Amino acid sequence: MSEHGKPSMAARGGVLPRLSGSDRIPVGISSCLLGEEVRYNGGHKRHRYVEQVLGRYFDYLPLCPEVAIGLGVPRPPIRLVGDPDAPRAVHVDQPDHEVSQDLSGYGRRQGQRLAGHISGYILKAKSPSCGMERVKVYDRKGMPTGSGRGLFAAELMAAQPVLPVEEEGRLNDPHIRDNFIERVFVYDRWRRMISEGLTNKALVNFHTQHKFLILAHDQAAYRALGRKVALAGQKDVQTLAGEYIETLMKALSRHASRRNHANVLMHMAGFFKKKLDAQDREELHESIHAYRRGDHPLLVPLTLLRHHLHRHPDTYIAEQHYLDPFPRELGSGER
Structure with missing residues (x-):
């Protein structure tokens, strides 16, 4: 309400906020x-x-x-x-x-x-x-x-x-909340990419950075989106982008299962297999298996993966939004 007790301009459907220069x-x-x-x-x-x-x-x-x-x-x-x-x-x-x-x-x-x-x-x-x-x-x-x-x-x-x-x-509901927040952050990255100018390269980069996140939600959609991105440069980019975001957001609305998360985690662990000693590899794999069994939350293997990424930098893994799809303080730890 305004100071005069009347509904504010925003409540009445006022002008769009000025967003330039804002990361919110x-x-x-x-x-x-x-x-x-x-x-x-x-x-x-x-x-x-x-x-x-x-x-x-x-x-x-x-x-x-x-x-x-x-x-x-x-x-x-x-x-x-x-x-x-x-x-x-x-x-x-x-x-x-x-x-x-x-x-x-x-x-x-x-x-x-x-x-x-x-x-x-x-x-x-x-x-x-x-x-x-x-x-x-x-x-x-x-x-x-x-x-x-x-x-x-x-x-x-x-x-x-x-x-x-x-x-x-x-x-x-923590699962619904995490899923909604995740989708908002993904869609915001997409919206900002479009506003900066859609190109085939931008679309490919966007997909590359979200691969593991998509895989955790829907393996069939992961394959379908991969096929769509493979058409970049062969198909009108605007048409391709429209098909891509529709498939992507539908896939992300499905809650990721423990099994899918565990598969993604094992896939990411494979990038470190030549960099870790036998003890570290065993510890990482056991944390993933324990998560799959329901013994502890996803945060445990994710934290361990982030630790190894810090010690053994890998650009491809570091750019994956799966590791931090949104600020950690917003998450329930049950993603």
Whole structure:
């Protein structure tokens, strides 16, 4: 809220932030999660981890679609009704007062407007406008009949299908949180690469630096992306890049298994086999096997690999984002 008690320009959908010279990652967010008093009851839903921890690295663009389409603060609450696959948004106490087109249109416009300017989005769970999934849908008698997606969120995600999107409630799960943060950092590197000028060389370099990260998530996608990159110089680079990022982000949305992580770790350990003595090799391999068995977290073999990389530098391994896909202080250690 502004000092005059009115929704801020950001909450109303103001201009894009100036990002030049900033290394922070631009991320859209439901403004109530940052403590802005824009909810129907005049309150907020501040999420301290999102604001205080992720906020050290994310440059937030807060939006409240309900305020942006002209609904006041406070205001009568709205809910989804009708077909869960194509719900409508109406006022709870005035079911003839519908705001579906306004919310959907705003989501569509923002999705198009923000394309290329943000690297992720954090939505308010269960909201009829911002909920990503499992939003209650009601019948005419006010009884829940199923669940759907908030109308703003649905159009935003349709406009940017590869954009990393998550709800604040799901970020309490360490595996979901790590996966979302990882995808945001990957997509931000991709977005910045595109903004600097897409070339075949840049695409090949991007893929090379993410090889092991991709392999940990999806072996089939790893092979498919390798085949796509092999076409660099033979196929239109813009078309190739579009196909590449779609396949990549879909692959990264699948959580990496212990088995896949262990396979990647063993592959990376192979780069040191001629540089380590028998005792160090055995220690490294045992740490990987112990991780595969579930005896300790991924952090243990990763730390050991980083130690050996420091002692025996290898440019190819050092450039792999798998070792540090995002700042360690953001991770749960359970990646």
